[in-house]
Amino acid sequence: MKKIRVFLIFILLICSSSIFTKEISCTTITVTPGQSIQNAINSASPGDVIFLSSGIFTENFTINKRVSIVGSGDSTILRRSTNNPVIRVTSSGVSGAPILLKSLRIEPEGRYGIEIPNGQSVSYLSLENVKVVGGNLSYTENEIGFKVATDASLFYLSIMNCSFEYCDMGWYFAKHGDWLGGSIVQYVTVENTSISNNDYKGIYVEKLSDATFKNCKVYNNGIKDNWNQSWNGGFDINLKGMAYQNLVFENLDVTGNGLGYKEGAGIMIKARDDGPTYGAYPASLSNVQIIGGIFRNNERGIRFGEPNQNNLGPTGVLIKDSKIFDNMKKYNGNDGSIYGGVVNHTRAIVDARYNWWGHISGPYHPSLNPWASGNAVSDRVEFRPWYVKLNETTLPVEGIIKIINVGRAKRSVGEIIQETNSSKL
Template sequence: MAAGLGVLAPPAAAEAGRRVHPGDSIQDAVNYARPGDIITVMPGTYYENVLITKRLTLRGFGARTVIKPPVTAVTPATPVAPPATGGSAAPAAPGAATAPAATTAPSGRALACSQADSGICVMGTAEQPVVGVDIRSLTVSGFKRNGIWASYTDRLSVQRVISEKNGTWGIAQERSTRGLFRDNTARDNAESGLFIANTVDREGGATDTLGAVVRRNTLTGNRIGVTVRRVRNLSVYGNTLTGNCGGIFVVGDEGEPGAGDMTIRNNRIHENNKFCKGNSRLPDIQGAGIVLTGAEETVVRSNDIRGNVGASPLSGGILLFKSFVGATNTDNVIRDNVVRDNKPADLANQGTGTGNRFVNNRCASSVPAGMC
């Protein structure tokens, strides 16, 4: 009837869609987008850093849409760059590569993204988090620090992204809630393929992610596949982790409340036997399946963990590891896992924590003996 009266509703995509072609600037499209817009990045290679500070969708064509570091070196007038961890400002190196100048980007955060050598940054503030950003079907490759970096976000969604060969984290988030990380590939990143933390520039108690989800990702060739540090209330399930130095690390260490209240289930964690040299905080990492340190009330169930072999203190299938700062693992449940051919042991419970239970796991060796 509406059509008969000459009233035609335009498609939503036509109202809100923007396209970026090779040679165009993704950042310019982001700057001029209205909240809720969809930006489609066409196949090609784009040499820039991208800062997002508003609700929008940024999508591409998977391996055919590639974002790489800028190739034009300039010296910024205001050298304020965060360190690799995303913390307080530090002087930028002369000649640091930056994205092309943008007319409407908030200058402070734009500099923070480009000088931090990260591919895509989603950055809000404590007073006004960025809500509802959706990043999907893109490749971010070769950045000096992070492929995707997010701070002060709510309901950030990262799906079907390839993040590879970055100098720190593949996909990382801090100070954020209700994130969804699904069907991504993070490979050959120097630190964690996928990293979720309370905050990276100081110590402190765990924060509530309000139900963040890490689901069906493939993580390979990284130092650690997935690290969740000083956070609570999230799930890590259905992921495939292989060829990393370590599979999944749950890190609490210090502060109140403690890290935990999470579920790690139905993950395939095989042969994470790459060797990574230790640092001031952790020993060498090799052959580590799932490691809990300073965690509480976490359920590890129905995972398939095989062939993780190494001679590190962190090696083995599922390990409750004594924290270097004295925090204990308490009230965790390890049940219904298949844990085979891991060395030095399939299951290990170290430290003096209480209330940890190992139930109905299919394994051959444990430390102490008797948990299989």
């Protein structure tokens, strides 16, 4: 009875929001296993709610108008009937009344869970309490939780309380790298979402701008061999062919990604401007903020730029109030690039002041902090001052911050360690 009451309240809220978008009313269409979701969509009017009862629905369907697809949680399971994506989205919502997927479990089994197909430009799509769960097998990058095709664009995407797990990749946003401009994914909000246990990468995106990830878990991605296994990891943001901006990562938990793989990392952020293709059609990225969160026990913690390519950016990178530790080499070869908690392969400076590096002595750097025992940093990473307590997240509001030359003065818990000489190369 309680679930029914909550659902009715939810329907009233959706219908009320439709009033403000000039919809006179909305209808709820109930679909049970064995009935067709596509038929329900085809018969619905914009703004209607299609309620899927508990059970298994084996069907591929396309959302071609502004509707809400609402299930009963984990007990509403969507599986494909043909070798195509379970759900394709080809229509748009509007501000305040998006296309909504809510309280569903999607099992793509070797294909895409949700796809924005080629040639589409979709706006205002929301996912709430949606789980996309792959199987035990690997499908060579064919089992994707959420795919945006090469020539498709997506604007105003909201993902709340969702998970993308056990796929080849949780997300794949594809883009051509051999011409300027083209498709884009822009204005994205992701909160309280898990992107974990995916075979190769948690997310791999070649187009993304004006996006915020908040309170997300990124666990144990990049755990299986494949043709491109050197780059296994958590988030691989590999931007191509245009100018991007404003990526914010707030209070993420990034743990156990890319372990044992040559170039593995928890977070990889690149704006490609290297080589004959990317050099001719360069991408740029400005304003990257990593605020708070934990980055631990990854092959590398956070890496900027493509190794050995000397990229111009991203620029305007800030890492602050984060806990970065125990990101250590597990790969058994000796041909990988630089290891550490924060690694910068670009020509820009990364501002990584005011973070905890796993030890009171701060991050190790062979020349700038050679006595330290904390997680290492590369050149062009500004790391002084740093926090010397694990749970330190704010500056003292009273007293004087002590300036200490590392290796010359006694350190005490609670102080912020800072040197007077430069901390960047």
